[in-house]
Amino acid sequence: MIALLLRDLKLALRAGGGFGLGLAFFLIVTVMVPFSVGPQSELLARIAPGVLWLGALLACLLSLDRLLALDWEDGSLDLLATAPLPLESTVTIKALAHWITTGLPLVMAAPVLGVLLNLPAAGFQWLVISLLLGTPALSVIGTFGAALTVGLKRGGLLMSLLVMPLYVPTLIFGSEVARRGAEGMAVQTPLLLLAGISAASIALLPFASAAVLRVNLR
Numbered sequence: 001m002i003a004l005l006l007r008d009l010k011l012a013l014r015a016g017g018g019f020g021l022g023l024a025f026f027l028i029v030t031v032m033v034p035f036s037v038g039p040q041s042e043l044l045a046r047i048a049p050g051v052l053w054l055g056a057l058l059a060c061l062l063s064l065d066r067l068l069a070l071d072w073e074d075g076s077l078d079l080l081a082t083a084p085l086p087l088e089s090t091v092t093i094k095a096l097a098h099w100i101t102t103g104l105p106l107v108m109a110a111p112v113l114g115v116l117l118n119l120p121a122a123g124f125q126w127l128v129i130s131l132l133l134g135t136p137a138l139s140v141i142g143t144f145g146a147a148l149t150v151g152l153k154r155g156g157l158l159m160s161l162l163v164m165p166l167y168v169p170t171l172i173f174g175s176e177v178a179r180r181g182a183e184g185m186a187v188q189t190p191l192l193l194l195a196g197i198s199a200a201s202i203a204l205l206p207f208a209s210a211a212v213l214r215v216n217l218r
Contacts, residue, residue, distance in 0.1 A: 004080075004085070004093050005096060008093065008094055008098075009100060009101060021059075021062060022059040022062060022063060022102045022106060023059070023105055023109055025062055026106055026110075026113065029051070029054070029058065029059075030052065030055055030113040030116050033047075033051050044117045045119060047117075048114060048118065048119040048182070049178030049179040049182055052113060052117065052127060052175075053131075053178060054175075056110065056131060056138075057167055057170075057171055059102065059106055060098075060102050060106070060135065060139065061138075061160060061163065061164075061167075063098065064143075064163065065159060067094060067142065067146040068094070068146045068147060068213075069146070077150070077217065078217060081213065086210070087214065088206045088210040089206075090210075091143055092140075092206045095140045095142075095206070098142065098143065099135060099136050099138075099139040103135030103136065103138060106135065107132055107135060110128060119182060120182040123181050123182025123183075125181065126178050126180070126181025126182065126187055127178040127181070129181075129191070130173075130174045130177035130178050130181075133174075133177075133194050133195050134194050134197075137197050137198040137202070138167060140198075141163060141170075141205060142163055143205070143206075144163075144166075144208055144209045145162050145166070146159060147210075148162055149162070150213065151216055170194065170197055173190040173194040174194055176190040177190045
């Protein structure tokens with residue numbers, strides 16, 4: 001399992017779908033928002049949690065089309081499907097590799113980019129916590145979308161259309177945690193809902209992704 005994780009990490013970085021691309025997109029979104037809404041500190045502070053969460057979500061979505069496509073193209077996916085390691089574990093490792101190369105760097109960069117959007121000081125902690133809880137769900141859901149569209153030519157757009165509705169609850173509760181934290185309000189309810197979405201996604205979607213891959217590989 002460790003060897004497979006290291007292999008996927010190397011592939012993600014070599015293929016250009018690693019932390020560099022996601023961070024660059026995250027930075028572009030964050031920098032362009034003040035130009036579009038104007039230099040209004042109060043407005044930027046109010047929309048900062050939602051903008052940062054939306055930027056993180058889109059940055060995760062950016063690299064999903066290569067999550068299983070490379071293994072499909074070189075035949076590695078067929079070998080992984082027949083390996084002693086269960087396909088559910090393989091899918092989980094791939095989701096973990098995606099989170100390490102994409103989600104984790106976004107979590108680390110979010111506080112720095114929050115300064116550009118005038119995020120209140122009280123919101124930095126809850127922004128990081130919400131991203132730590134929510135980005136694993138984005139990677140697992142994205143892996144499910146990649147499994148649905150693997151083998152399809154130009155399936156990136158279709159995958160985005162399939163995955164985006166599944167991302168909406170995570171986006172809503174994640175940005176709500178950051179917003180309430182920035183405003184000094186209670187965050188327990190959206191935080192628990194966000195944690196529940198991530199836990200349910202991690203527990204259930206690897207089995208769904210593996211089942212879809214078995215159908216596609218027949």
